Amino acid sequence: MRPNIVSEAGLSTRANQWWESIPFFTSAVVIVCGTIYLICLLFGYDSFYEICFLPSAVISRFQVYRFYTSIVFHGSLLHVLFNMLALVPLGSELERIMGSVRMFYITILLATSNAILHLLIALLVAHIPFYRLQNVMDECAIGFSGVIFSLIVIETSLSGAQSRSVFGLFNIPAKWYPLILLVLFQVLMTNVSLLGHLCGILSGFAYTYGFFNLLMPGTSFYSAIESSSLLSTCIRQPKFILCTGGNPSGYIPTYSGQNTSSSGLFSGNIWSNLSSWMPQRETSSQVLNQLILEGFSQC
Template identity: 40%
Template structure:
């Protein structure tokens, strides 16, 4: 717990606690909407509502919110103010109100520019907790104790206490602004590192302010903390030396990895993942192409082996040793040939020499019994016609001899055919 002055709370701590309480009273009594006054990158940058940098710090989202913030302010404010002095404390808090809002807006705009996610422009926050984290960094840097207890659970190095507190609160309390708390921490780191010395009044200027009538009245009531003869922040930084530099480096690295650059890293990882997917797809296509080429080469090799085996062993396969097909003996199986007078007709196969009746019956040019000719007659045996020319009569039984008593010879058969042909022409 902070060491209180004999007269009560220091003037600076009481001033900011009273302002927050009064603003919340008006907000609660008139049901004021905090949306138009909350900090956000879009209204500040694109609408020019710069007043949100200051108004958002003194607004709160509810009774529990303001109670927790005021309890933390009453715990840390008096100790920091007693070391820095009231003048330095008031100017530090006012600078932290503006700077933490400005850092909040810059981080949101930067993340939006990198990730193209408009949600960064519409992240709104209210509360005094960003300033409280600035005071936590100040207290940790000015404390002579090497370690500090975290809620009575465990102890950590004092200079790392604000960062451990940031992470624990983020997981313990839902719907709190991590970026707002982070902005306040960055302001404290900048002040402890001496980078805000140009913005705050010097020790001489603070002593001059203590000579004003208001300051003299507060001193009379025991509420004014005098300005120290030397800058305690600079002395603490010199005492820390390399440890302070290391602490600042670790703090900035933590900030970058936690949320400040995490969206950027996620975006870069998305690009790397897409690239890896494309490379993997290309490798798969190359592998498939090589597989298809290998299958093609194997198939070509098998075909070549079969061809060589066939060439060595001779033709094989169904029908290779089958007997040749017999030519057809049916009428019309051969192409038409011209007759002696130029008329196309069915050509008869050449007559085979035969000397007996069996040969005549097997002669292809002689039709068997019941086989009609061109004129519908059957050529069985020759018989005498009315015109004295031997013709093959119809109805003569097969195997019966003619009137001459002898079987017809092949020359007689051809002669009969010629006479019949000439008779049909007549």
Template identity: 35%
Template sequence: MDCESVVRGICRHIFSVYSRQRLICEERMFQQRRRQQNFGVYLLAYHLLQNEYIPPVTLAAILFQMAVFLGFVPPIGPWKTREMCLLPSRIIAHHEWIRLLASVVMHVDDMHLYYNMVSLLWKGRRLERRLGSWRFLLILLVFAVASSGGIVALSVLATDVFHLHYLALMHQCAIGFSGVLFALKVLHTTYFPYEDSLLLGWMPIPSRYACWAELLLIQFLTPEASFIGHLSGILVGLLYTKGPLKYFVDLLESIMPLSFGLPGEVGSSQHYGYRRTSSSTRGATGSRNWGSGTTGFFSGGDRASYGWRTDQGRYEAYTGGLSEEEQMRRATEESLRYRSRTTPNAPPYPDNDDLYRYR
């Protein structure tokens, strides 16, 4: 036995001991943090209660991930992060396919859960209303599997093809809903192309570049974030809008039964799911403001153009610059006003006899 092999054996033993000790310390710190901090969960619950309407699939996805984080789903509880995280080497070598889905609905801490779920709340309210609840559910499931599979594929590509072994992508554990959120971000910018995004809340950028700018910004601010996971989500979104993934979802939607009671056709404006019962003025006009909040580093809304909307003039010529909700509200008001003018049986104002009767 030569000296070099002895040194390698000693170094390997030291590294294994160090890895085990580090794993134990991380698990202890993780458990202590979970016991001491749940502020993000309370803040998320407050946001849910403050919203006038949350579509059913969006609400169910948020509540399920909250339940997973709080330990109400034992098979994928927070204490099983190491066993369920997305680890490409384990998936390929040991065929642990459960990691592809379980890792998507698990989160590191309460604030990780909070930011992801607020982003899902904002995107889901608009996309589910436009696509319908049943199709939106299929999209979430397909995006979850596809984004996880994309992480594994990109890790193998970087390691075996480009020989980027120093990145150790095959041995990085990843959890969280961020990949699906980036894919939904691509869908949102596709279905709502006339809305600019604000970088850091004040810098307007074209919607088509919003996901790429957010990818670079998040990686710059939080280097420990999974760049491969976020990139995989963007690629999955592009595969849906530009590639074959949309046809796969169409196929699933056509062959799977539609008798689960999920509401919503494409473009449906029916109100299902969670709605606060309130008689205030805010409750009467709350449905007009869908998607007007801010999430993460970007915010969308009906803002003035900054020179990137090439078809904005032609678009506003047909819509008057109004959103779909405002167009529907105005059409309803015009219909009621026309009916009141053509129906003489119900006078718009009480006469003198009615006034004396109510005194």
């Protein structure tokens, strides 16, 4: 009995230390997404057409709220589990660099740009004269992985790595890393939104190449928010990270020219990294409503 008690105490302590090591905003996203999934599960909610990113609904009814509701809902336990396990190391690293408030702002910016790009590409594809794909306008996408793909691009650029290992099996040039992941997920998994992930990658590249510079406030903006009385309780939390880094423009610079390699988020031993293997942005189609319900199975 004694060894078991010690072992259980050790496991509980390690789990608590792991959770306390996750910065404020990243842990908040995990809590929000996990709580929403549990509420959906308990109340039997399995219809996502009112909250998913649905291009036709955004256009016809101007339901812009879908830009943000779609990223916090997930279609199954594995869906939310894999997305959050992928987010924790990635989001923690970037939040420690950027600060909690800046990380929140950039996440909103990326979610917005992902949705706008998704909408524009869907409209373009649906109206190509010689080969129209109208079903892309009725694709119902949910999940946080579009933002995760954006963060992968940003983290890869910030790392300065020239190559990255994919699942510990082979190395590829770092600039191709997000695109290789995109292809692998499309091949290995079903019910995955190609446009959702692709637009996440495009937004990540737009950020790293400075296209969002005009939308990035200076550090004084974040400092003013941090000094607000509304955030006083949050700032006192040990997990909260102040925005003390970066340059006055508020843009986090990227690095290049370093002849280094990096294991990245989805590399190393394939078994030890399986838990963070699959960020997913699930999709469905209004035309196949019955198949949608079967595919999601649970909220």
